[in-house]
Amino acid sequence: MAANTRNLRTPSERAWTAALWGVSCLVFFFLLAPILAIVPLSFSSGQFLTYPIPGFSLRWYADFFTSEKWIGGLVNSLIVGVSATVFATALGTLASLGLVRARFRGKGLIMGILMSPMIVPLVITAVGFYFFFAPLGMTASFTGLIVAHTALAAPFVVVTVTATLQGFDMNLARASASLGAGPATTFFKVILPLIAPGVASGALFAFATSFDEVVVVLFVAGPGQRTLPREMFSGIRENISPTITAVATILILFSVVLLLALELLRRRNARMRGLA
């Protein structure tokens, strides 16, 4: 609408557009400023997290890459994140393939159950896992954490892949079947290549969910499974050191890469739909 009013150009409308831009820029500033403010601090040579920065140095990055605590946390995060992503993507993609074909009664209930890890507050989820794992001896184990993160991440795969499949032309699968391909061949040679961008986005969502999760980790992880967010949590709580700003900068870079990857996948998906 602002675009339209610009053409009309009465003074009040120009003021209106200016006010809209003004307010929006303030909000953009609020959204980005704190995130961007922390980046230069990570390159500071000083101990204190304030401006002006006394000098440039990479000491906090050196601190990160040589610290057993931080690198251990990163490795644990990757172990849990990658495993949970693999399981969540496999289970979620299968379920999505079923969901787009399902016409039976109770589909709504099933959908509700599949989505529930996205809706239930994380503290309740975490306590539920804790009560469940404790008698099985699965607290303080990678298995427990991976199971928990798989459950948390699976709905994101289901949402993404279901949305992709809704734009998928099922006649292609029928054509493949009529030409003599079995269900497995049809899936791997026809369906999967076409929905691959959607599956990849789902996997990225799943990984991001696990990689950023800390509440469940607080409850079910032991000292041997402390992930990067868990180390950050105690870092922020106890004594916020400049090393945290270095970790934060690395993670911001990671989000930028993730955002770009998702945008590329979205475009690719749109193009494929155009073809199909």
Next chain:
Amino acid sequence: MNSDTDPLKARLRRAERMRQVKAFGLIAPLLGFLLVTFVVPIASMMMRSVHDTELSAVWPQVSAAISTWHDRKALPDEATFAALAHDIKTSYKERTLSTAARRLNYDLRNGRSLVFSTARALPETADRWTDAVLTANPRWGDVETWGAVSRASGPFTGFFLLAALDRHRTAAGRIVPTPAEEAIFIDVLQRTFVISLAVTLLCLAMGYPVAYLLAALPPNRGNLLMILVLLPFWTSLLVRTAAWVVVLQENGIVNNTLIWLGIIEKPVRLIYNQIGVYVAMTHILLPFMILPLYSVMKAIPPSYVRAARSLGATPATAFLRVYVPQTLPGIGAGGILVFIMAIGYYITPALVGGAGDQMISYFIAYYTSSSVNWGLASALGAVLLSATLILYWLYNRLVGADAVKLG
């Protein structure tokens, strides 16, 4: 002809049934996985809020005998006192007394010391156990002490759910408010509600103009600016919380800038209090308001506002009477989404709030791990979960489950 079509119909029906069985087979692995690892544990957690066998497991005799206590104004009979004495002595020897003491301590002030002092003072034998128990600790002469035993005798109890709402039952069975100095949860629920509502309104006030601008811009410029919303959305929650700690702390950027500008003379406390909670939570939840608003606004055809304008409405009237009503579904969806997420928040208030700014999630965590009272943790969880599910149901009514979109 019938003989030809009927088998065909039956075959089609069979084929369709096979299709559905196959579809279910594809869903089953994830469904089963989530049922076992997610749904059942949470259901059993909810059960803990009403299922209470802690006491009856270690004090079986008195838990059974108390069910014969009908006249709640007088003390129980000798048999019940004898059962209590027997259970206390047995559990003292078997070292399970602390379980009973802990359970009674939830309900009775100094319940723990009552149980242990009674155990130490009880004689080996007695003619009348009523006298022996009363000599060991006179508090057993109070019907409210017995009321606590009765409430804890299981297997089902409303004790924890009532406690989560600052209520308890007297020995006579009346529900009364907990004395003000012990009541905390109504305050916590109120605070959770107020903080969540304020954060939702802040998000709406800040998100509406941005969503409006993004929807009005030509697609290529709109998408470019959308990155400014999506980047914080994708940045780790802990990174954003850490950023606010750095920015708002006593010698942080905001305080230093304000001092430099001469607005304040010495640092103001901006974090570890409500200000910190509001600022950080609004920052984290704002994209969840902007995205649904944007998708609703994007679908509104500009012709309605143009029509209103051509019929003589001022820009303000056209905006308020024609445009805003069309965005109500977006306001509702974004508002409920932000509110649902806000009431369950734990990490951010724990890191940037003060002791008096903690929300219900903090207390669920606290009663699970720090002060072990799983019944109460589960009851608070039940309150939070029901609120969330009701709101989610509303959200579904408003936008439909299929509208769950990401990014």
